[in-house]
Amino acid sequence: MVSGVRSPSRRAATLCALALMFVLALAIGAGVGAVPYAPEAIARAALHPFGGSGTDQVLWMLRFPRVLIAALVGAALSLAGALLQGMLRNPLVDPYLTGASAGAACAVAVALVLGLALPVLPLVAFVAAITTATFVAALARTGSGISAERLILAGVSLSALFAGIVTLVLVLAPPSATSLGILAWLGGSLAGRGWAELSWAALYALVGIGAALALAPALNALRLGDERARALGVDVDRAHWGIVGSAALLTAAAVSVSGMVGFVGLIVPHIARRMVGSDARWMLPACALAGAILVVAADALSRALVPPIELPLGVLLSLLGVPAFLYLAFHRRAA
Amino acid sequence: MIDVRNVALAFGECVFLREISFALHPGELLAIVGPNGVGKTTLLRAMAGLHPPAQGEIVVEGRNLRELSPRARAQEIAFLSADGPMLDGVTVREVVSSGRLPYRPWWRWSSNPEDDRAVGEALERTELAGHAERPFHALSSGERQRVWIALALAQRARTLLLDEPTSHLDVRHAFETLRMLRAFAAEGCAAAVVLHDLNLAGAFADRIALLGAGRLLRCAEPARALDEELLRAAYGVRIDVQRQTDGRVVAFANPNA
Numbered sequence: 001m002v003s004g005v006r007s008p009s010r011r012a013a014t015l016c017a018l019a020l021m022f023v024l025a026l027a028i029g030a031g032v033g034a035v036p037y038a039p040e041a042i043a044r045a046a047l048h049p050f051g052g053s054g055t056d057q058v059l060w061m062l063r064f065p066r067v068l069i070a071a072l073v074g075a076a077l078s079l080a081g082a083l084l085q086g087m088l089r090n091p092l093v094d095p096y097l098t099g100a101s102a103g104a105a106c107a108v109a110v111a112l113v114l115g116l117a118l119p120v121l122p123l124v125a126f127v128a129a130i131t132t133a134t135f136v137a138a139l140a141r142t143g144s145g146i147s148a149e150r151l152i153l154a155g156v157s158l159s160a161l162f163a164g165i166v167t168l169v170l171v172l173a174p175p176s177a178t179s180l181g182i183l184a185w186l187g188g189s190l191a192g193r194g195w196a197e198l199s200w201a202a203l204y205a206l207v208g209i210g211a212a213l214a215l216a217p218a219l220n221a222l223r224l225g226d227e228r229a230r231a232l233g234v235d236v237d238r239a240h241w242g243i244v245g246s247a248a249l250l251t252a253a254a255v256s257v258s259g260m261v262g263f264v265g266l267i268v269p270h271i272a273r274r275m276v277g278s279d280a281r282w283m284l285p286a287c288a289l290a291g292a293i294l295v296v297a298a299d300a301l302s303r304a305l306v307p308p309i310e311l312p313l314g315v316l317l318s319l320l321g322v323p324a325f326l327y328l329a330f331h332r333r334a335a
Numbered sequence: 336m337i338d339v340r341n342v343a344l345a346f347g348e349c350v351f352l353r354e355i356s357f358a359l360h361p362g363e364l365l366a367i368v369g370p371n372g373v374g375k376t377t378l379l380r381a382m383a384g385l386h387p388p389a390q391g392e393i394v395v396e397g398r399n400l401r402e403l404s405p406r407a408r409a410q411e412i413a414f415l416s417a418d419g420p421m422l423d424g425v426t427v428r429e430v431v432s433s434g435r436l437p438y439r440p441w442w443r444w445s446s447n448p449e450d451d452r453a454v455g456e457a458l459e460r461t462e463l464a465g466h467a468e469r470p471f472h473a474l475s476s477g478e479r480q481r482v483w484i485a486l487a488l489a490q491r492a493r494t495l496l497l498d499e500p501t502s503h504l505d506v507r508h509a510f511e512t513l514r515m516l517r518a519f520a521a522e523g524c525a526a527a528v529v530l531h532d533l534n535l536a537g538a539f540a541d542r543i544a545l546l547g548a549g550r551l552l553r554c555a556e557p558a559r560a561l562d563e564e565l566l567r568a569a570y571g572v573r574i575d576v577q578r579q580t581d582g583r584v585v586a587f588a589n590p591n592a
Contacts, residue, residue, distance in 0.1 A: 007468075089420070214441060221436055223425075227416050230385055232490070233409030233437035278424035281444050 011276045011286075018275075018289040022071070025296040029067035030059060032300040034308050037063075065195045070299040071292035072198070073190070073258040074268070076205045076250040078291025079212045081265030082272065082284060083250075086219045087243045088148045095265035097155040098244065100251040102162035103132025105186060105260060109169040112181045121185075122197050126204070126256035132158060133248030137241075145237035146244055188261040188314025190299055201253045208250035209288065215242050216280040223278065261314040264291055267325050294321070336361050336494050336525040337382055337412075342391035344377050350389060350549075352378060357544055357554040359494065364513070364520045365527040365554075366536035369546030370570050375529045376417065378546070379496050382527065383414035395494070409437035413492040417499045417529075419483045421472060428467040430482050431457055434489030457488035460515055476503040484512060488519070495519060495526040501535060513539035533574070533586040537561055545569055557584050 031037045037045075037055060045051060045059040080095035096102065107128030108121055116124065136158055140151035166182065173179045184191075218239040221229035230236050254261070272287035295313070298321070302311040336359050343353040352374040359365055359382070367375050380386040382393060384400045393400040395411055403411065413434070422430060434457065435450040446454070458464045461481045466474070471482065480503040487495055495516065501509035509532075516526045517539060527544075530536045536543050536557065543560035545552045547569025553560050561584045566574040573589045 217436065217439065217441055217444065221433060223420070223422055224430075224433060225416070225420050227380075227385065228414075228419070230405065231383055231409060231412075231414040231416075232433060233404075233406035235405050273424055278422070279429060 011282045014275050015282070015285055015289070018286060018293065022289050022293050022296075025293045025300075026067050026071065029070060029296040029300040030063040032304045033063065034303070061194070065198045066190055066193060066299070067296050069190055069193050069198050069201070069257050070296040072202055072205050073254045073261060074264055074291035074293070074295030075288040076208060076254040076291075077261060077265040077295075078268035078272070078287045079209060079284060080247040080250040080254075082269035082280075082287045083212055083215065083219065083243045083247045085269050086280060087222055087240060088152065089223070089225075090148075090152075091270065092266075093152075094262075095247055095251040095254075096159065096260075096262070097152060098133040098248050098251060099136045099155045099158040099162070100129035100133045100248055101255045101260055102159035102166075104129040104252070104255045105182075106162035106165050108185050108259075109166045109182045112178045113169060113173060119196075122201070122256040125259075126201075126252050129252035129255055130248060132162070133244070133252065137244050137248070140244075143237075146240040151244070184312065185259040186314075187312025188259040188317075189302075189310065189312055190258055191310050193257055197257045201257045204249050205253040208246045208253060211242060211246035212250070212284055215239065215246065216284055219243070219280040219284075258313065261295065261317060263314075263317045263321050264295060267321065268294060270325075270329075336396065337527075338394040339378075339382065340392050340394065342378075342381065342388040342393060344374055344381055344386065345389035346377075352546065352549055352551075353390070355391070355551045357551060359525045359527050361493075361523050361525055362520055363525050363541045364517050364539060365525070365542050365544060366540035367527060367529045367544045367546065368531070368533060368536050373546045373549075373569075375546055376498050379414070379498050379527065379529055380416075383412050383496050384408045385414065406437050409490065409492070411492055412494045412496060413487040413490040414496045415483055415487045415498060415500065417502060419479065423472055425471050426468050427463055427471055427474070427482050427485075428454060428458070430471050431463075431467075431485045431489050434486040434491075437490065453489045453491050457485040460488055460519075461485040462511075477505060477508055480504055481508070481512070484515075493524045495524065497526065497528045499529050499531065501530065501532070509535060510539075533561060533566075537584045537586065558582075561586050 027039060027042050030042050031039065037059065041055050042059065045056040048056055050056065050060045077095050084093045084095060084097055085091055104125035107124050111121060111124045136151065136154045137146060139154035140146045142150065170179050170182055218234050221232050221234045222239065226236050268291040269287055272283050272290050276282040276286045298317050299313055302313050302316045305311055338358045339355055342355040343350050345351065355378065367378060369375050377386055381388050384403065395403065431454050432446060432450065435446060435453060458467055461484055463481055463485055466478065474482065484500055487497065500512055504512060513535060516528065520526050540557060542555055543557050544554040545560050545565055552565045552569055561576050563574060563576050566586065575587045575589050577585050579585055
């Protein structure tokens with residue numbers, strides 16, 4: 001997909017528009033659900049943290065943390081996707097390439113079989129995601145750097161291995177809460193997530209977001225190829241480690257609270273590039289905002305479509321998002 | 336500017352160039368020529384600090400190249416590999432601005448007046464000023480090649496190392512590029528270019544480094560470097576050399592010999 005070239009003022013205007021849409025998405029996300037809330041109620045509650053009224057309580061205890069987690073998951077996965085696509089110069093790469101999500105899924109499946117309590121699952125998922133990504137990076141290590149080909153091979157292979165283990169657990173486990181729990185995790189969901197999960201996932205995600213933004217100039221140089229980036233004084237090995245490390249941190253923070261939410265990390269970088277061009281200094285912030293908006297909106301839709309049932313977030317994103325994206329991509333090409 | 340001292344180059348255990356010694360002097364345009372696979376590009380990469388020599392040392396302004404930090408090296412030497420990538424969603428100016436990266440600490444994202452001046456000048460010298468805001472992907476391959484050269488100029492390094500800078504250029508643009516490199520060198524800088532066209536090398540270079548049979552066969556002014564015996568040793572075919580009335584040396588490969 002060809003990305004456009006934009007003037008700085010137009011890029012700034014696009015970022016401002018995205019920021020406004022983000023606030024709007026948060027408000028809509030907080031208002032939608034089994035009990036809908038009007039915008040005034042949301043605005044009032046936002047100004048009175050944990051206020052006395054029942055509405056304030058519901059919003060602060062349930063809705064606000066949930067929409068913020070959705071924003072965090074969207075921003076983190078999109079940034080991780082953009083970082084890896086930039087480093088590997090491959091638009092088909094998604095953040096799950098590091099094996100983080102497959103490792104987390106496998107660990108969650110095993111944890112559920114072992115009967116671990118639900119509140120522990122995000123921590124289990126996070127540790128497994130980071131461990132798997134570290135292992136994949138170690139396998140891809142060559143000399144002092146990381147080989148792109150080895151990273152893809154190691155990530156894809158380990159992901160296949162873990163997916164096999166998860167399927168095995170699903171086949172062997174009797175139909176029970178365990179297999180349903182695994183399936184729910186694989187489908188991606190933010191149900192039941194609150195401030196506790198948000199606070200520590202946000203801590204890791206913010207470190208990842210900061211590192212991602214600091215890597216923007218290096219990412220721009222890497223577009224020219226590793227050799228040319230090196231000739232421009234970029235420490236390419238260090239940049240590769242920084243990119244893989246922050247992508248792993250962002251992905252782990254996201255999957256630990258949301259399960260498998262596919263599509264976002266692959267597609268949002270393409271959308272961001274179309275909006276502001278491929279200069280990472282503009283593209284990364286646009287990516288974070290667009291990803292956050294997309295997941296907040298999708299989560300709201302997952303609650304609003306067939307209440308009181310919540311549709312799996314990852315499944316919904318794939319079902320609605322992929323056809324929309326294909327239409328945009330191929331319609332544009334045909335035009 | 337760059338002193339190559341008894342250098343051997345290898346990939347793993349396989350040494351393919353040995354006992355290479357020559358200097359790239361200020362004010363000079365040096366052409367590196369030789370058959371495919373002899374190691375021209377790797378020699379250029381070694382001079383840029385991107386391929387450590389298996390033996391010997393490369394000295395830049397009195398300091399061993401290995402001692403320079405990547406950033407300090409990039410401020411001293413600009414290197415351009417043969418083929419650049421196709422870039423989407425960026426303007427010509429943005430690509431050329433990448434040449435200012437060695438001068439930007441990681442926290443400074445935007446360009447300063449010095450960057451703008453260097454980029455503007457590089458665009459002027461490569462006749463790209465009128466194309467500055469065009470999307471890079473919409474350029475012809477020759478124009479793209481000039482963008483890469485502009486990027487190297489924007490780097491404001493005193494030494495330019497270019498691998499086949501005329502490969503996508505028509506005759507006029509090839510001439511202009513080499514003239515521009517001569518003008519660059521005349522300002523007290525130096526440029527080394529890998530070329531395949533012996534006549535371009537003979538017409539524009541101050542000296543020619545002829546590589547062949549795993550060695551530097553000769554590094555001298557064109558009239559001495561383009562020697563029929565040496566060229567046969569390097570390329571394995573007969574190449575006739577004629578001296579023109581204006582002093583230029585012209586080489587013709589002779590397929591019947």
